[in-house]
Amino acid sequence: MSFPLDGVSLDEPILDGPRLRPRNGGAPDSLVVLLHGYGADGRDLIDLGNAWADLLPGTAFISPHAPDPCGEAPVGRQWFPLSFRDPHELARGAEAAAPVLAAFLEVELAKYDLPPSRLALVGFSQGAMMALKIATTAAVAPAAVVAYSGLWVEAAGGVPRDLQLHTRPPILLVHGTEDEVIPAQALFASARGLAEAGVPVEWHLSQGLGHGIDDGGLAHGGAFLAEFLAPKSR
Incomplete structure (x- = not known):
């Protein structure tokens, strides 16, 4: 992904x-x-791979554990x-965690x-923040990003006018209307900021859903990934 790796050693397993x-x-x-x-770990999302396996039969899935213990969990x-x-x-926080x-x-x-171009990132909540951060700062864009119940961190305090994005991959934002952790307004702020920065962005609101992923969001995410990860000759 050609992201700055200062202080990161590749001699040992990273995640x-x-x-x-x-x-x-x-x-x-x-x-x-x-x-x-x-506050979760990789086991929390790995079953998404099973849900999407028929749509993406040639795809490998990995759900890495984040690098640090959680103080609140x-x-x-x-x-x-x-x-x-x-x-x-x-x-x-996202800037500091991105190199690893x-x-x-x-x-x-x-x-x-x-x-x-054969990589897609899927994140939930804080993981969605990381997916969006990596996708717009790597030297080469991934194929697609699906961000559930998260936020583009650059939009948290208002997108800087002089922000320069390295890449603009297709992005799908999915959020519940009743999210009690990251309000659904975060989807609109992120979508607006990404669109203003020239990023192709789509979004889906799951009615009545809190901080989670429902069947509708799962279906939208799977179809989005399948569109951009359709097998291609290499």
Whole structure:
């Protein structure tokens, strides 16, 4: 992904988590990385791979555990500390966590001999923040991003006028109308900011849903991934 890796060593395993091999039994033709939310771990999202396996039979899925223990959930993990008391902490936290995640993505793509154009990122909540951060700052864009119940952190305090995006991958934002953790307004702020920055963005609101993923959001996410990860000759 060619993200700055200062201070990150590739000599040791960076991140790891549950994995699913392609349903068709062959070598992966694409990779979907699932990024969990604050206080969870990789086990929280790996079943999305099973839900989408028929749509993406040649895709490998991995759901890495975030690098740090979560202070608010002793058995969970976090991509960065989170309090929501400081409007700038999201941008600072995602910026600090991005190099480790980017290094992990580089290792995984090399393992399967896949280019970034065969990678999709799916995130939930804090994981969605990380997916959107990586997707718009890597030197080469992933194929697609699906962000559930999250936020583009650049939009948290108002998108800077001088913001320069490196890449503009297609993005799907999905949110519940009754989200009590990250209000649905975050979807509209993110969609507006991304669109103003020239990013192709779609969105879906799940009526009556809180902080989670329902069948409608799952179906929209799977169809979006299948559109951009359809098998291509390499």
